[in-house]
Amino acid sequence: MRQVVACDEKRGTDLLRTLDAYFARGMSLARTKDETHVHVDTVAQSLERVGRLLGPEGRSPVRALEIQLAPRLRRLSSAAPVGQR
Secondary structure: OHHHHHHHHHHOOOHHHHHHHHHHOOOOHHHHHHHHOOOHHHHHHHHHHHHHHHOHHHHOHHHHHHHHHHHHHHHHHHHOOHHHO
16 A cells, blocks of 8 residues: 555545545445546546556455555544554
C-alpha cells in the first residue's frame, strides 16, 4: 500500500480514498462513483492504477484483506488524538 500512498502524495491523486470507497460500497463501481463524485470510468481507471502499483501480489487472498483494511486503519490512525498514535 505504500506505493498507493506515495502516488497520492506525489501526484495529488485520491487512489486510497477511491479504494476505501470501493470496498465500503461492496466493490460496486456505480456506488463508488456516487460516493467519490467522479465518473464511473474514472473509478475504474483509478482501480486499474492501484492494481498496477500493487502488482501481481496484490491479487493474493491475504494481500486482498490487507488492501481492504489499510485505508480504514490509516483513516482511524489519523483520527486518533495525538497522544494515542
